[in-house]
Amino acid sequence: MEIKELINAAIEARENAYAPYSNFQVGAAVEGESGDIYIGCNVESASYGLTVCAERVAIWKGISRGEKRFKQIAVVVDTEELTPPCGVCRQIIWEFCGDVPVILSNLHGNTETIMMSELLPRAFDSKFLK
Numbered sequence: 001m002e003i004k005e006l007i008n009a010a011i012e013a014r015e016n017a018y019a020p021y022s023n024f025q026v027g028a029a030v031e032g033e034s035g036d037i038y039i040g041c042n043v044e045s046a047s048y049g050l051t052v053c054a055e056r057v058a059i060w061k062g063i064s065r066g067e068k069r070f071k072q073i074a075v076v077v078d079t080e081e082l083t084p085p086c087g088v089c090r091q092i093i094w095e096f097c098g099d100v101p102v103i104l105s106n107l108h109g110n111t112e113t114i115m116m117s118e119l120l121p122r123a124f125d126s127k128f129l130k
């Protein structure tokens, strides 16, 4: 799948962000192994700590549709410096995607692709539980 397609899906998802507290709207899109795209936006709560990031919403949607793994993920935020996934999301992306490309983008069309192994080196995962 073209990177542009995934970015556009994340831009669209960002429109639905529920972020009245931070006013920081995030959109994400993941490509499942099936080739289908799943989108997510951040969803906040008046009890701030209950907030869920866009990346995890997108992954949970794919998992609940029966996807097991994902091939790439795009994250869109309207920031000058491209915004990478938070630490919690990096752990979850590693769980379900492994060492995939993470495409960062903003609304000016700036993009950068970083591999997950660069964002989360020496990750903890299921291999340590054996």
Ligand code: THU
Pocket (backbone or CB within 6 Å): 019, 022, 024, 025, 026, 041, 042, 043, 044, 051, 052, 053, 054, 055, 084, 085, 086, 089
């Ligand atoms: N946020 C995301 O959705 N993804 C990230 O990777 C960084 C942070 C959201 C959570 C919260 O709603 C807002 O951005 C500010 O932290």
